Amino acid sequence: MVRYGNTVVLMSSMALFFVIASSDIGWDVATATFSGDQGAGTTPCGYGDLAMPDYGIETTGLSSALFNNGLGCGACYLVMCYNSTLCQPGSVLVTATDFCAPNPSKPPEAGGWCNPPNKHFDLNKPMFLKIAVQGAGIVPVQYRRASCQTNGGIxxxxxxxxxxxxxxxxxxxxxxxxxxxxxxxxxxxxxxxxxxxxxxxxxxxxxxxxxxxxxxxxxxxxxxxxxxxxxxxxxxxxxxxxxxxxxx
CATH class of the missing domain: 2.60.40.760 (Expansin, cellulose-binding-like domain)
Structure with a gap:
C-alpha cells in the first residue's frame, strides 16, 4: 500500500480548478472524464460490442499508464471522485475495456488527460455521472484495484x-x-x-x-x-x- 503525503496537484478545465490532495492508504490518485458511447464497435481490448452482458455499461477506458499495452484489459477498479465540489458521494466498480489514447498536441490540463505519464479513467458516461454532478467534464479521483465479479466461466x-x-x-x-x-x-x-x-x-x-x-x-x-x-x-x-x- 502507498501513502500519499501532502502532494498537491492543480488542474484546470474551462475555468474549473480543483486540487488533488493527500490520498488515503491503499488508494492512488488520478483524473476521470467520460466517454459518450461505448456501446458498439471493437475496442483495443478486443471485446467488441461492449453492450454484451459480460461487461454491460460498468466500463472504462484507461490511459497508457494503466493500459499496459493491452495487458491491463479486464482489470477492475473501484473509482470515486474526491476533493471537488463536482463530486457525488460513493464509488463505482468498473472493468477496463478500452484505451484512452494520448493527445500530444494538448497539455495535460487542457485536453491531454491521457498523455503519459498521467493516470486517467475515461469512464462510460453512466458511471461518470454516479460519481460526478451533471455538467462536470473532468474530476479528480481516487482509485484502487478491485476483484472482478463475473457470471459464468472464462x-x-x-x-x-x-x-x-x-x-x-x-x-x-x-x-x-x-x-x-x-x-x-x-x-x-x-x-x-x-x-x-x-x-x-x-x-x-x-x-x-x-x-x-x-x-x-x-x-x-x-x-x-x-x-x-x-x-x-x-x-x-x-x-x-x-x-x-x-x-x-
Missing part, C-alpha cells in the same frame, strides 16, 4: 481465417478475480502445451496447427494465479465459436 472466443487454419486467435474475457490476463497457453488433445503470444488487448495468437483436436487452455492473471480449463472444445470446433471454461 470465455474463449476462437477466430481466424479458414485459408490459414494454423493461425488461431483467441479472445479471453469474462475473467473473475484479478481480471487482467497476462499469459495464455493452449494444448490440443494430440499435442503439447504451446505458449500463445499477445496480438492486441486480450487477443492471443498461435501458429500451431490444432485443427481436429479438442482444446485446453491455461490462463494466468496479474496476481500470478493460473487456471486450467481442460478439453473445453470438441475436436470439430471451428472459427467463430465461443467456449466457456473454468473460473477463478
Amino acid at each position: 470465455k474463449f472466443e476462437i477466430s481466424g481465417n479458414p485459408g490459414t487454419p494454423y493461425v488461431m486467435n483467441v479472445l479471453v474475457y469474462n475473467v473473475r478475480g484479478a481480471g487482467d490476463v497476462q499469459q495464455v497457453a493452449i494444448k490440443g488433445s494430440q499435442s503439447n502445451w504451446v505458449q500463445m503470444s499477445q496480438s492486441s488487448g486480450q487477443n492471443w495468437q498461435t501458429g500451431t496447427q490444432l485443427q481436429g483436436q479438442s482444446l485446453s487452455f491455461q490462463v494466468t492473471t496479474s496476481d500470478g494465479k493460473m487456471l486450467l480449463s481442460d478439453s473445453i472444445t470438441p475436436a470439430n470446433w471451428h472459427f467463430g465459436q465461443t467456449f466457456e471454461g473454468n473460473q477463478y
